[in-house]
Amino acid sequence: MLIPGLVLSSCSDASGFKALERVATPDDALPDGANFGPETKLDKVLLVAEANGKKYFLGQDDQELRACLGTFPVNNPTGWHSGCVSAGTREGEILKTYGPDQEASILVTDGYDTKELEQSGWTKIHENILVSDG
Numbered sequence: 001m002l003i004p005g006l007v008l009s010s011c012s013d014a015s016g017f018k019a020l021e022r023v024a025t026p027d028d029a030l031p032d033g034a035n036f037g038p039e040t041k042l043d044k045v046l047l048v049a050e051a052n053g054k055k056y057f058l059g060q061d062d063q064e065l066r067a068c069l070g071t072f073p074v075n076n077p078t079g080w081h082s083g084c085v086s087a088g089t090r091e092g093e094i095l096k097t098y099g100p101d102q103e104a105s106i107l108v109t110d111g112y113d114t115k116e117l118e119q120s121g122w123t124k125i126h127e128n129i130l131v132s133d134g
Helices: 115-119
Strands: 044-051 054-060 067-073 081-085 093-098 104-108 123-126 129-132
Touching: 044 123, 044 129, 067 093, 067 104, 081 093, 115 123
Parallel strands: none
Antiparallel strands: 044 054, 054 067, 067 081, 093 104, 104 129, 123 129
């Protein structure tokens, strides 16, 4: 059984993501046992990035009011962690999650300028995702 990791988030509203505009393929299926929580209803979940031995899944409901980010460590499936966000402002950093390996991930909205985050040590692995080793 996989348990979502600790989630910290700023108060924000999920907006549409260009990364979710494509059609899902079999590669986008969440790994066995991974989920965003029993109460979380997402209409679309896609694999949007792979880096550092991890797969990053982005999900959203059909009204674009909730966005979720899940991180699946390929060599440590029990390290699955995820977080979801809704309500607040519409741009910028909308979610930060921490996994059991102390890696942190930030979900940002489309077009957000991440230069300041990158200069402070975050690594951009996708238009909407930055990671740090803790």
